[in-house]
Amino acid sequence: MPQLRCPVCGLPVEVPDDALPGELYEHECGATLELYETGNGLSLRVFEGLEEDWGE
Numbered sequence: 001m002p003q004l005r006c007p008v009c010g011l012p013v014e015v016p017d018d019a020l021p022g023e024l025y026e027h028e029c030g031a032t033l034e035l036y037e038t039g040n041g042l043s044l045r046v047f048e049g050l051e052e053d054w055g056e
């Protein structure tokens with residue numbers, strides 16, 4: 001697993017080798033980060049909560 005960085009504060013984020021896309025990590029800066037798959041590996045983005053578009 002390459003070193004991933006927090007998109008909010010820019011510091012490294014420890015992600016286990018068996019991490020899967022969609023998993024959430026709370027970073028020390030307070031941001032909730034979501035692991036997602038890119039074309040050539042995994043990256044992190046800010047998780048802004050579950051979508052509430054359930055049609056009702």
Ligand SMILES: [Zn+2]
Pocket residue numbers: 006007008009010011027028029030031
């Ligand atoms: Zn951070």
